[in-house]
Amino acid sequence: MGSTVLSLRIDGELLDRLKGHAAKRGMSVQDYVARTLVRDDFDERFKSAVEETERFYGAA
Template identity: 90%
Template sequence: MGSTVLSLRIDGELLDRLRGHAAKRGMSVQDYVLRTLIRDDFDERFKAAVDETEKFYGRASEPEPLT
């Protein structure tokens, strides 16, 4: 798998916030943004897989609330 360059133009305030989040994790801004994108992509693919499974097997009935 090769790599490609993605260039972004972002607000200075957002960049400062990203720097802070990345610094808390000991990461560069680039690594922090990449990890966030990967995590979001995984979440989307996981949700799609769950939706497909529920369509295939039928949605499980909702449990009755405890009173």
Template identity: 80%
Template sequence: MGTSVLSLRIDHELLQRLRQHAARRGMSVQDYVVRTLVRDDFDERFQTAVEKTERFYGVT
């Protein structure tokens, strides 16, 4: 699997908060953001799967 570059422009206060969150976990800001995006993507895909399963079985 290859990698790509994503460049973001964020305000100073948000960057400071990201640095603090990352530091608490002993991570770089880049690793923290990537891990957060991956986790959110998984949560979204999991919720979609649950909803499809519920529709299939007629659960509301």
């Protein structure tokens, strides 16, 4: 899988908070943001799969 560049413009306060969160985990800001996006994407796909399964089998 290749990679692509994504540029974001964020304010200083948000960047400072992101730096703090990343530092607590020993990560760079870029890695922290990417991991957060991947996790959120997984959560959304998982939720979708659960809803589809419930529709197929009927909710309990």
